[in-house]
Amino acid sequence: MPKWESDGRSVTLEICVESAAGARAAIAGGCDRIELCAALALGGLTPSAGLLASVLAVARPAGVPVHAMVRPRPGGFDYDADDLALAAAEARALVEGGAQGLVFGATGDGRLATEYLARWIETLGTERPALTLHRAIDVVDDPVAAVEQAVALGFGHILTSGGAASAMAGASVIARMAERADGRCEIIAGAGVNPGNAAALIEATGVGALHGSASVAADADVDDRFGFGPMPRRTSEDVVRQLRQVIDHKSNLGQL
Template sequence: MMTGGGRDGRIGLEICVDSVAGARAAIAGGADRIELCAALALGGLTPSQGLVAAVLAIAGPARIPVHAMVRPRPGDFAYDADMLALASAEAAALRKQGVEGLVFGAARDGMLDVAALRAWVDGLARPEAPPALTLHRVVDLLDDPAAAVEPAIAMGFSRILTSGGAPSAPAGAATIARMVARADGRCSIMAGAGVQADNVAALIAATGIREVHGSASGAGRPEDEASSKLGFGPNPRLTDINAVARLRHVIDEITNIGQM
């Protein structure tokens, strides 16, 4: 049986958000799961405890799982001992708060940092059911993203988020298809980056994926003069409920056709 997917056997839709408003829009638009981060404009960082609590408070009643990013700093994914210890502490705190899954990755010199990943996963050992684990787009920095499939499965990751090593998932569709074939149902290959309502059907047909990931976001408020003056970086983007709903509609049409 293929792993992954959404409720009722449909193709799953995960929306990444970095605010309570984004979580509300994702849920209202029809997301199956939320990936919760801070600072999506920086690629996503570990969310604060307050943000996690606020999002869980609205996602729980809606029965929408929340998976949280564990990324202790922006930049690359080559973590030293201090950063790895921090990532482990963040993971433990997130689990204690009640998130259902964790998203993490580590790599060096074009290859997965298997030692760091194993140490991080081993640090999650608990008597209760383990969290769902996603290996994030660090795989798209590898010389061969498909080579990440076997070690990810061996370490206990239940899904891999990838654009197939390309700037967008549609551009990396051939590699994503190879990853799906290599996984052979043992973990879910989830396509993300540049996934929109107007390309998701072709992406699903070309790859055989059962889960898609996107931000479904648009430009936020106009340029913030204070942030610009202080050099705080790009303004946040805002999750667009209509973009989420359009993705949901196209995905459900594909599911319905497949069930006919």
């Protein structure tokens, strides 16, 4: 059994959150795994030690693993030496803080930055957490070929939209990525995943996992005259539950 395989459900539901409240909603709705980020409005950044601790306090009693984002800044994934050094330090701190997995990626010249990624993984030592290659793979020239590089590096999960703006738009590429992975790692379809398209996405790609924020607009906003930004979106227990129901129904149909 691959180390990433879920506990009996044929399709894993991963929900990205940025707060303990979001983790509670995701777990109550039936998620299998949490991806923890700060600043989801920016695509997700490395969470603080305090945020990690607060989410682990919710997730551990429920038996839900927490995989933490390692992204030292917003923008693209062509990192300089300072970015890369910070990403390595953040990764070690997250592991020490109890994260069961890390989510990371780095690119250069239209390809995965394999030499740096290998060094970054080496800094984690021999007792490594689960590793997810995030959507950095979506900006490389050939995401299907990059699956081989990710597997060789030791990533057990790959989060992807198939190089498109949404997972549905990239479904054909995601399907090719899943075929290339051939069970050696878990391909996670993410970007624009919702209860209305989840079943079609599973059918079109054959993936073993879906990823989404399952979020709705916050109940209140702030006066942004001072540039503080809008309130974060809120993880919806109802949307998570709807995703869970769609996935389980699809899985049950597949078992008939």
